[in-house]
Amino acid sequence: MITVRGLTKRYGDTLAVDELTFDVRAGRVTGFLGPNGAGKSTTMRMILGLDHPSRGRALIAGRPYADLRRPLCSVGAMLDARAVHPARSGRTHLVAQARANGIPVRRVDEVLEKVGLTKAARRPAGTYSLGMSGRLGVAGALLGDPPVLVLDEPVNGLDPDGVRWIRRLVRDQAAEGRTVFLSSHLMSEMQLTADHLVVIGRGRLLSDTSMTEFLAAASSASARAVVPDPEERATLVRRLMTADGVSVETSASGELTVEGRTAAEIGDLAHHCRVRLHQLSDVRVSLEQAYMDLTARSVEYTTGGSSTDTTAAGAAPNEGGRQ
């Protein structure tokens, strides 16, 4: 378990982390989200004793990092995948880490195998691709078989196979009862990986909640329905529109998107009006959209585009008209 209480970091005029309080619990994957410059890396660095808080504290299993007797056996971390001497082989790099922490050298070969780097283990780390460097970083984090993992952007540079591999790895680690804390800007991946979310913006806590609750809070009642018969479709739209707060969009292919009604309510109404449906489902908001809505006002570095641009978020553009 990681405990963060009133954690604050000021660099000159910049308040990088501002009174953060949250727990990262064991047995689940906690995603750490926030726009560029929100303070994620600074928070992780303070958890790992690489930066001193201006105020507050961050504890691992109840202790500050500096008090851990064999740190690699208490917490495994990857903050910067490229932070390896380029002339050293991946294996030599891990052997040095193992020796410094009293870990048997045979564990090095185990973790190299686990991350798929056995073949490249004796090559200089400077010749590794970004994805391979990431795998080496993860190997270092796993070396001491620690109960806590802190990974900053572990999917950075990984190919689709590598992304799936990291997802499975961290989920397995959490299923074994470990504490997993990881950051990523890849929302679709985070949605598949994390059970719980800590979201920050401009150094402050914006949300500390389960993935399910985070998505539910961002969703309004809305659903999609496919009504094959045009007359029946018109009947259903008419009946839906008699209620306040309901709007209906019809796509060119005849699919209805209904705001203000759930799939269950539309199903009941269609049954009542004897309207045949071919498809009916609630519209669930994506993590990307929910996150964009939450952080829209706390983005430090922005491209100036609309944060609620549904086309950019992967939604189909509206082909028909809103009624």
Ligand SMILES: Nc1ncnc2c1ncn2[C@@H]1O[C@H](COP(=O)(O)OP(=O)(O)OP(=O)(O)O)[C@@H](O)[C@H]1O
């Ligand atoms: N050593 C430092 N000296 C001065 N300012 C710093 C230092 N490290 C971080 N900052 C500032 O603190 C703020 C938070 O930075 P941090 O790197 O923690 O954000 P982040 O959420 O990890 O961003 P990203 O997603 O871009 O990695 C930024 O304004 C950054 O410029």
